[in-house]
Amino acid sequence: xxxxxxxxGLAAGAALARPAAAQDADWGKVVEAGKKEGKVVVYTASIxxxxxxxxFKAFEAKYGIKVELxxxxxxxxRERVRVEQSAGRFLGDIHHxxxxxxxxxxxxxxxxPHGAVPNxxxxxxxxxxxxxxxxxxxxxxxxxxxxNMVKPADEPKAWKDILDxxxxxxxxxxxxxxxxxxxxxxxxxxxxxxxxxxxxLAAQKPMFSRDLQNSERRxxxxxxxxxxxxxxxxxxxxxxxxxxxxxxxxxxPYVRFDLSTLKNAPHPNAARMFLNHYLEPESQLVFANxxxxxxxxxxxxxxxxxxxxxxxxxxxxxxxxxxxDAMLALAKEIYK
Amino acid sequence: xxxxxxxxxxxxxxxxxxxxxxxxxHGRAAGLTLLVLLLGFLSLYPMAMLFYGSLHSTPPGMAGTxxxxxxxxxxxxxxxxxxxxxxxxxxxxxxxxxxxAILMAWIVARTDTPxxxxxxxxxxLPFFIPPILTATAWAMLGNPQxxxxxxxxxxxTGLETPLVDVYSYGGVVWHMMQYSTPFIxxxxxxxxxxxxxxxxxxxxxxxxSHWQTFWRVTFALMLPVTTSAFILSFIRGMESFESAVFFGxxxxxxxxxxxxxxxxxxxxxxxxxxxxxxxxxAMALMFVLLVVQSRxxxxxSFTTVTGKGYSPSVTRLGGLxxxxxxxxxxxxxxxxxxxxxxxxxxxxxxxxxxxxxDMLTLQHYRDxxxxxxxxxxxxxxxLLGVLGATVTMALGGIVAYVTTRTSWRGRxxxxxxxxxxxxxxxxxxxxGFLWGFATLPHSIPIYGTLWALLLAYxxxxxxxxxxxxxxxxxxxxxxxxxxxxxxxxxxWQTLGRILVALAWPAFAVGWVLIxxxxxxxxxxxxxxxxxxTEVMSVVMLKMWVSGKPEEVSVLGLIMLVLVLVFRWVQxxxxxxxxxxx
Numbered sequence: 001x002x003x004x005x006x007x008x009g010l011a012a013g014a015a016l017a018r019p020a021a022a023q024d025a026d027w028g029k030v031v032e033a034g035k036k037e038g039k040v041v042v043y044t045a046s047i048x049x050x051x052x053x054x055x056f057k058a059f060e061a062k063y064g065i066k067v068e069l070x071x072x073x074x075x076x077x078r079e080r081v082r083v084e085q086s087a088g089r090f091l092g093d094i095h096h097x098x099x100x101x102x103x104x105x106x107x108x109x110x111x112x113p114h115g116a117v118p119n120x121x122x123x124x125x126x127x128x129x130x131x132x133x134x135x136x137x138x139x140x141x142x143x144x145x146x147x148n149m150v151k152p153a154d155e156p157k158a159w160k161d162i163l164d165x166x167x168x169x170x171x172x173x174x175x176x177x178x179x180x181x182x183x184x185x186x187x188x189x190x191x192x193x194x195x196x197x198x199x200x201l202a203a204q205k206p207m208f209s210r211d212l213q214n215s216e217r218r219x220x221x222x223x224x225x226x227x228x229x230x231x232x233x234x235x236x237x238x239x240x241x242x243x244x245x246x247x248x249x250x251x252x253p254y255v256r257f258d259l260s261t262l263k264n265a266p267h268p269n270a271a272r273m274f275l276n277h278y279l280e281p282e283s284q285l286v287f288a289n290x291x292x293x294x295x296x297x298x299x300x301x302x303x304x305x306x307x308x309x310x311x312x313x314x315x316x317x318x319x320x321x322x323x324x325d326a327m328l329a330l331a332k333e334i335y336k
Numbered sequence: 337x338x339x340x341x342x343x344x345x346x347x348x349x350x351x352x353x354x355x356x357x358x359x360x361x362h363g364r365a366a367g368l369t370l371l372v373l374l375l376g377f378l379s380l381y382p383m384a385m386l387f388y389g390s391l392h393s394t395p396p397g398m399a400g401t402x403x404x405x406x407x408x409x410x411x412x413x414x415x416x417x418x419x420x421x422x423x424x425x426x427x428x429x430x431x432x433x434x435x436x437a438i439l440m441a442w443i444v445a446r447t448d449t450p451x452x453x454x455x456x457x458x459x460x461l462p463f464f465i466p467p468i469l470t471a472t473a474w475a476m477l478g479n480p481q482x483x484x485x486x487x488x489x490x491x492x493t494g495l496e497t498p499l500v501d502v503y504s505y506g507g508v509v510w511h512m513m514q515y516s517t518p519f520i521x522x523x524x525x526x527x528x529x530x531x532x533x534x535x536x537x538x539x540x541x542x543x544x545s546h547w548q549t550f551w552r553v554t555f556a557l558m559l560p561v562t563t564s565a566f567i568l569s570f571i572r573g574m575e576s577f578e579s580a581v582f583f584g585x586x587x588x589x590x591x592x593x594x595x596x597x598x599x600x601x602x603x604x605x606x607x608x609x610x611x612x613x614x615x616x617x618a619m620a621l622m623f624v625l626l627v628v629q630s631r632x633x634x635x636x637s638f639t640t641v642t643g644k645g646y647s648p649s650v651t652r653l654g655g656l657x658x659x660x661x662x663x664x665x666x667x668x669x670x671x672x673x674x675x676x677x678x679x680x681x682x683x684x685x686x687x688x689x690x691x692x693x694d695m696l697t698l699q700h701y702r703d704x705x706x707x708x709x710x711x712x713x714x715x716x717x718x719l720l721g722v723l724g725a726t727v728t729m730a731l732g733g734i735v736a737y738v739t740t741r742t743s744w745r746g747r748x749x750x751x752x753x754x755x756x757x758x759x760x761x762x763x764x765x766x767x768g769f770l771w772g773f774a775t776l777p778h779s780i781p782i783y784g785t786l787w788a789l790l791l792a793y794x795x796x797x798x799x800x801x802x803x804x805x806x807x808x809x810x811x812x813x814x815x816x817x818x819x820x821x822x823x824x825x826x827x828w829q830t831l832g833r834i835l836v837a838l839a840w841p842a843f844a845v846g847w848v849l850i851x852x853x854x855x856x857x858x859x860x861x862x863x864x865x866x867x868x869t870e871v872m873s874v875v876m877l878k879m880w881v882s883g884k885p886e887e888v889s890v891l892g893l894i895m896l897v898l899v900l901v902f903r904w905v906q907x908x909x910x911x912x913x914x915x916x917x
Contacts, residue, residue, distance in 0.1 A: 041867065048882030068867035071878060075601045076862055079395070079608075079767070083774045086397025091784065091866070100604055108398075178602035209586050210602075213883040214472060221689055223481045237883035240695070241687055324604035 027118055031063070034269035039066040041267070042274070043081060044096040045074040046257065051233075051290040058286075059277045065270050074101045074179070081110050081262060090264035093271040096136060100179065102258040103321035106132050111260040115272055119279035122296035126315070133258040134275055137284070138293035140254045141181055141229035142247040142310070144216065149225035159189065159248045162226065163200045171206040172215050172224040176331040179324070181212070181255070185229035187327045188253035188317040198334045208335075219243060229253060232310060233291030251314030254293060368746050371734065375753035378795035382768030383756055389771070390612035396771050406613030415595060415614065422591040423621065425505065425580070426573030429512040434566055436513075437520035438558070440664055442550065445528035447651045449660040456525065457903045459664060462671040463518035464852050464899040465679075466876065467578035469892045470514055472885060473675035475582065476689050478502035507583035512576055514671045516569045522849060523565035523804065526841045527558055530811055536651075546651065561807040563629050568758070568803055571622045575761040592618050593761050600763070608767065615764035622759040676896065679889040688885045700886040709878075710891075713870040717855055720786065720871065724793040725851040729843055731794065732801020733836060740806045741817065741835070751802075758799035765796070766859035773864065784866045792860040797850040804849070808842035809835055844906045851902070855895060 034040075046052055048071065056067040070092065072080065078101050084091055095102070095111065105111065113131045120129050127135040143156055156162050162171065174182035176198075189197050207224065209215045216234055219227040220241040232252075235245050259278060261271045277283060281302075284294035288303045293311055300311050319327075385396055390407070394400030409415065443449050444456045462470070477484050480498040489499035501507065535557065539549040555562070577593040585594055592614055599611040653660055682688040686695035704710055732754075738744060739751040757765060769792045773783040782788050812835060820830045836843060858873040865874055872891065879887045 048878030048880075048884075050882070070865075070867055071874075072862050073601060075606045079606065080770065080863065082395070083397060083771055087775045087783075088778070089774060089783065104605065175602075178598065179604055180602075207586055211582070213881065213885070214475070216883070217688065217885070218475070218479070220687075221476065221482060223479050234883060241690065321604065328603065 026116075030115075030269050030272050034065060034267070034271075034273040035063060037065070037267040037270040039068055039267060040094060040270040040274045041068045041070065041092045042094045042096060043070045043072075043077050043092045043262070045072065045077050045098065045101070046096060047071045047073065051286055051292075054286050055278065055283045058283065059274060062277070063270075063273060065273065067274070074098055077101075078105055081105065082108065085110060085263055090262070090266060092262045093265040093267045094274055095260045095262050096257060099256045099258050100319055100321040100324055102133050102260060106260070110263055112263045112265065112268075114261040114275055115268075117272055117276045117279070119276045119296070122279050122281065124295060124297040127256065127295040133260040134279070135295040136257040136259045136278060137287040137295060138254050138256050138315075139181070140232045140247075140252040140291075140293050140311070140313075140315075141185055142232060142245050142252050144219060144227040144230035144243055144245050146219050146222055146225045147242045147244050149222060155244075155246060156226070157246075157249055159250050160193070160197070161248070162228065163197070163204065165204075167226060168204045170224055171204055171226045171228060172219055173206040173208055173228050174212060174215070175208040175210050176335055177208075177328060178210060179328070180210070181229050181231055182208075183324065183328060183331070184253050184255045184319050186331045187319050187323070190327065190330070191317055192250065195330075195334070198331075202334050202336075206335075213237070216243070217241075231291075232293075233287075235291055245310060247310050247313040251316035253316050254318050256295070256318065364744065368738070368744060368750070371738065371750055372746065372753065374731075375735070375750060375798070378791060378798065379753050379756040382765060382772040382795070383760065385771040385775075386612045386615065386760070386764060386768040389608050389767070390616055391609075393609060395608045396775060406609035407617075409610045410613060410617050414590070418590045418592050418595045419617070419621075421584075421589060422574050422593075422618070425508055425512070425591065426570050426576070429509045429516055429573055430566060430570040432509070433513050433516035433520055433569060434562065436667065437517050437565075438524060438555070438562065440517075440667065441521050441525040441528050442554065443660040443664060445525050446533075446554070447653050447657060447660060449653065449657045449664070451661065453907065455661075455664045455668070456907065457900065458668045458672065460518040460522055460903065461668070461676075461896065461899060462514045463522070464895060465672075465676065466856060466888070466892050466895070467511070467515065468876075468880060469679055469885075469889060470671075470675045471511060471578055471582040472688070473678040474502050474507070474511060476678065477674060478507065502583050503587045504583070505589060508579045508589060511579040511583060512573055515576075516573060517667070517671070519572070519849070520562075520565040520569050522845050523568070523807070524558060524561050526845055527561040527807060527811065528554070530808070530841070531557060559632075560810045563632060564803040564807050567625055567629050568800065570625065571758055574618055574622065577761075577763065593763065596761060596763060600767075612764055612767070615760050618761060619759040626755065626759075676893075679892055682886055683889045683893060685886070688889065700884075700890050703884075704887055704890045704894075707875075709870060710872075710875050712868075713872045713875040716786065716789075716869055717872040720789055720793060721851045721854045724790055724797065724854045725847045727790075728794045728797035728801045728850050729805075729847050732798055732846065733805045733843065735798065736802045736806035736809055737835060739802070740809050741814075754798050754802045757795045762796070762857070762859040766792075766861075766863045769795075769860050770863040783864075786869050788864045789861060789869060789871065792864060793850075793854045793857060796857060796860065797853055800849055800853070801846050804842050804846035805839060808839035812838050844909070848899075848902055848906060852895075852899065 042056070044052070056069070059065065060067055070077070070080070074097055077095070077097055081092065081095060082105075095105065097105075111132045114134065117134070120134065123129055123135060127138070129135065143162070145155060154166075174180060174185070176182040176186035186198065206228075209218075212231070213234065215227060216230070216238060218224060220238060220243050230245055232245060259275055261268065261275070265271050279296055281296055281299055284296045284299045285302055288294040288299050288311060289307060291307060291310070293315070294300060300308060303311060389395055391402050391404070392400050393403055393405065440459055444452045444459070449455070478486070478500045480486060480501040480503070483498070483500070483502070485500055486498040490496065502510070531554070536549050536553050539553045544552065575593060576591075577597065580589065580591040580594050581597070583589075584591065596611045596614050599607040599614070678689070681691060683700055684696060684698070685691055686697050686699070735750055735754045739747045739754075760768070769788070773788045773791075776782055782791065816838070817830055817834055820834045825833070855872055858877060861871050861873050862877065865871060876888050876891055879885075879891070
């Protein structure tokens with residue numbers, strides 16, 4: 001990873017070191033070639049998101065390049081790419097998936113270097129590009145309560161507040177023993193508070209469900225007063241219901257989605273233009289207003305007043321792909 | 337009912353052209369070879385890919401080693417518990433569903449219960465509602481905290497203990513029964529109708545009671561159809577996913593399919609070896625069942641449709657007919673009115689389950705109407721559904737003929753090949769199709785086209801088509817067929833004008849079952865679709881995952897309307913045909 005980051009940095013640095021006019025001319029050629037290619041095929045694990053479609057439609061309108069989407073769950077996207085490539089079928093250009101799957105696929109050699117892209121300069125720390133992948137957007141996790149069931153005075157303010165015995169049997173949660181938001185939450189809480197946090201949370205007997213959207217509705221209907229970990233962007237679908245997202249004082253666990261260019265992409269120039277478009281502040285603003293944390297500078301400040309306080313919170317931490325399987329096993333041991 | 341059979345005109349002359357002569361001479365062998373190759377491609381080929389996957393440390397196309405780790409992992413306590421749960425849950429729900437379905441099929445087909453025609457359509461409706469929607473509806477009705485049923489119960493009795501809890505073994509069984517009962521009903525109802533009542537009359541005249549006649553004659557003659565339905569339903573129960581994942585997993589009830597799902601999607605590194613090995617273990621169990629069924633039925637005759645005329649008769653139930661009516665209506669109310677009522681209501685409100693006047697809206701209908709992707713998927717699904725169901729029934733009709741009406745060599749192989757896809761859980765078989773089709777030579781244009789979906793659907797539907805038609809063929813006397821052959825009709829003429837003509841109500845049922853199976857199929861579709869070939873199940877998944885259950889409700893209702901139209905057309909034809917005979 002370090003080698004790739006350094007290479008990515010060097011590539012971006014080398015591009016920046018060149019005279020601006022030469023860079024513009026080079027990029028002009030990419031744009032010209034991309035328009036001739038006429039389309040870009042995106043394999044994404046972000047299913048049915050209207051915000052992504054807004055950004056893709058803006059790309060189509062700006063360049064006249066058609067975006068074709070193949071949406072499936074993370075492991076399905078990964079297996080399709082793997083089997084297609086091993087059979088010599090190179091159909092996709094861009095891969096959009098969570099950072100753990102992207103890391104595994106990088107190890108498997110499913111991607112090719114994306115080449116220099118002008119908007120890499122927009123990326124904001126702690127997010128960074130490598131020569132293989134660039135950050136796309138960030139899913140942030142917080143708590144969600146049913147406002148009719150939890151009085152303002154009883155609202156949890158810190159993550160440790162959910163360990164209070166009054167929440168025993170009242171927490172609905174994504175499963176920590178499976179890849180996804182639950183696993184991110186588990187790892188970040190473990191890294192921050194240690195195993196003791198999880199031992200105490202297990203004693204609260206949280207009810208697990210992997211049907212995330214339905215779980216959120218169940219809390220809204222009053223089956224449970226508290227849901228964890230709540231993906232902030234899902235709040236868009238719940239506005240008007242008696243629910244409230246709360247980012248605890250310690251901050252929010254997060255997981256990054258990455259973009260990569262698939263090996264032997266049939267439309268490599270259109271793919272580069274797509275990456276560049278994704279990192280435009282206007283594109284990132286669409287994601288930010290939807291509840292995703294942006295990965296480029298100067299965007300959070302421009303978001304709507306309602307979402308800004310939630311996004312402008314401390315990022316607590318994220319998953320570390322090499323430790324993922326060990327963490328899932330530990331979660332299985334603690335939450336039997 | 338007098339069975340009017342048009343005996344085909346004899347063929348004029350034997351073929352004179354050398355190729356035609358050669359075909360006539362070798363036609364059967366060539367036809368059988370073609371059938372074996374086709375079925376082999378549809379079922380054995382993806383299965384072989386999966387078998388490779390179960391024996392190899394990595395999926396096809398990746399460097400790895402052959403080992404038995406996948407099968408060794410089966411012996412874990414977790415997997416063994418899941419296997420036991422799977423068999424127990426499926427057995428309980430199949431026995432209960434079979435009893436209920438047979439009772440209702442008899443009521444509808446052979447008694448004077450009022451409103452039988454309407455009841456027949458209504459009873460089958462639950463089968464066609466997407467399981468994800470009924471699961472959501474029942475979660476709202478029967479959750480222990482604020483479920484509508486429990487709130488009503490607490491208000492009525494003043495008790496604090498909930499009446500029902502859908503998050504339990506009972507909840508899983510109940511949700512599965514909503515699909516298996518109408519499925520079995522569809523299977524057996526036409527068999528009841530096609531039966532010669534003189535056999536029952538003989539029983540009654542010999543002094544047997546209604547019950548004895550039902551049990552010893554009616555039910556006994558239904559054995560091929562009922563055991564077929566039982567086996568199909570039991571196997572489908574073992575492969576069921578939605579009921580367990582919704583109502584079982586949250587309380588620690590795991591089954592084979594949830595374990596497979598966990599192996600593939602819930603680990604950082606998907607474990608296809610364990611998933612496929614678990615699929616084969618489940619398949620081995622199902623295979624044992626098939627052998628038992630074959631032993632049970634071997635050598636017995638179930639002929640009820642003969643060349644002799646008979647007229648329809650119904651059992652007069654007297655006052656009991658209202659009780660029979662109540663049974664069917666109660667089933668309909670519980671499995672359709674409650675969940676569908678909730679779907680219908682929710683489709684007009686901003687949020688599923690929040691019925692406030694200020695939230696009334698038609699927005700979900702507008703959103704679906706204006707969704708280009710939905711219309712593209714709808715067109716693809718209709719095309720694939722009509723083509724797929726027709727091709728599958730044609731293939732199933734031929735396979736059933738070869739396996740049940742001939743003594744040709746190779747028929748057992750054909751039977752097994754046609755069965756294989758039904759015995760592998762859908763989510764594993766979907767991977768088999770992906771691996772199989774993607775690795776075909778690029779000159780065979782299947783992967784990435786509608787053909788991939790069509791072939792997968794035909795493979796998945798063939799077992800149902802074969803069971804439906806072979807059940808119906810088993811009731812047709814061989815003398816009619818022989819009469820046709822004696823009069824010079826060829827094999828195809830006899831198949832089309834005798835067997836299909838007599839068994840066509842079963843064909844119609846099979847067609848509808850397969851058509852709606854295609855509409856609902858997701859496991860293979862999600863792995864085989866490409867940007868231009870989306871189908872409705874994929875669009876529904878996208879809507880669901882992006883938090884739009886209300887739009888999924890709209891799609892569910894559209895599907896229900898389609899079902900009503902199809903069933904109405906089908907039953908009108910059946911009535912028309914019976915009245916002309």
